[in-house]
Amino acid sequence: MNYRHHYHAGNFADVFKHVVLGRLISSLQRKDKGFLYLDTHAGRGRYDLARAQHGETLARTPEWPAGIGRLVGRSDMPVEVGHYLAAVRDFDRRCGNLTDELRFYPGSPWLAKGWLRPQDRMALCELQPSEFAALSSEMGGIPRVSVQPLNGYVAVRSMLPCSEKRALVLIDPPFEDANEWMAIVEAWEDIRARMPACTVAVWYPLTTRARIDVFLSELRSRQLPPTWVAEIAVAGTDSPLKMRGCGLVVVNPPWRLDEEVRRLATWLASVLAVAPGAEGGLVWLVSET
Numbered sequence: 001m002n003y004r005h006h007y008h009a010g011n012f013a014d015v016f017k018h019v020v021l022g023r024l025i026s027s028l029q030r031k032d033k034g035f036l037y038l039d040t041h042a043g044r045g046r047y048d049l050a051r052a053q054h055g056e057t058l059a060r061t062p063e064w065p066a067g068i069g070r071l072v073g074r075s076d077m078p079v080e081v082g083h084y085l086a087a088v089r090d091f092d093r094r095c096g097n098l099t100d101e102l103r104f105y106p107g108s109p110w111l112a113k114g115w116l117r118p119q120d121r122m123a124l125c126e127l128q129p130s131e132f133a134a135l136s137s138e139m140g141g142i143p144r145v146s147v148q149p150l151n152g153y154v155a156v157r158s159m160l161p162c163s164e165k166r167a168l169v170l171i172d173p174p175f176e177d178a179n180e181w182m183a184i185v186e187a188w189e190d191i192r193a194r195m196p197a198c199t200v201a202v203w204y205p206l207t208t209r210a211r212i213d214v215f216l217s218e219l220r221s222r223q224l225p226p227t228w229v230a231e232i233a234v235a236g237t238d239s240p241l242k243m244r245g246c247g248l249v250v251v252n253p254p255w256r257l258d259e260e261v262r263r264l265a266t267w268l269a270s271v272l273a274v275a276p277g278a279e280g281g282l283v284w285l286v287s288e289t
């Protein structure tokens, strides 16, 4: 496990994922009844963007300026993106940054913590020991938050079904090796067997279209309930970028969130574009009947 998210924190993929995460949480909160938010690949929780400029030995080009950096200072953003940016800004201030330049970026655990209500609960899994140690010192001991040094794919078996009977699972793996795609499909089978109505959001990189299509068709062949897929591409298909975009598969999506996410994906792709051919959109993989 060589992956360290701090090199990527706040990049275009984080922006897209975290904006949609905010909309998922907000939609689930249309009902008063609490739910479990399970983050199977939580990361360290807080990222110092100044550290993103250094690899283990070499200087690196930070990714956040082409991500969240594009949003800071804009006054024309959709209200939902403004809601996300305000959460990031608030976190940055609370971490002690009083300058105008962004310094501290919240990972999905801190963003979700800011958005959850007292009746909601959070479970975070992180397998990499140093990332777990950082996450645990950040969030361990907070009421209704549990931080576990577990393999997130295995944890879904012990944590679901949950007592709340409603859950949102975020699966956000590093995609370090080719087995990741099948591990997600198997995790879905485990989730379906335990809690078929659970809302599941899976992040994936937009690399090879054919690989993604195989993944989606593997998922579809496993009794998939209503599901949509939202994507943003920051460059066209002829781009030499290793990752020219990303997507989110959302299983059992909240009612009528599709139109909102389609609009946000389109706007984000236009603002985060780095080359011609950028686009955002949403398609139903299994439609609602």
Ligand SMILES: C[S@@+](CC[C@H](N)C(=O)[O-])C[C@H]1O[C@@H](n2cnc3c(N)ncnc32)[C@H](O)[C@@H]1O
Pocket: 001, 003, 004, 005, 017, 039, 040, 041, 042, 043, 044, 045, 106, 107, 108, 109, 125, 126, 127, 128, 131, 150, 151, 152, 153, 172, 173, 174
């Ligand atoms: C993309 S990062 C997570 C980012 C985080 N969800 C966010 O949005 O801020 C993926 C994380 O998963 C961790 N990881 C890798 N394999 C794992 C596994 N099987 N179970 C739990 N965590 C894992 C990595 O160490 C890394 O911190």
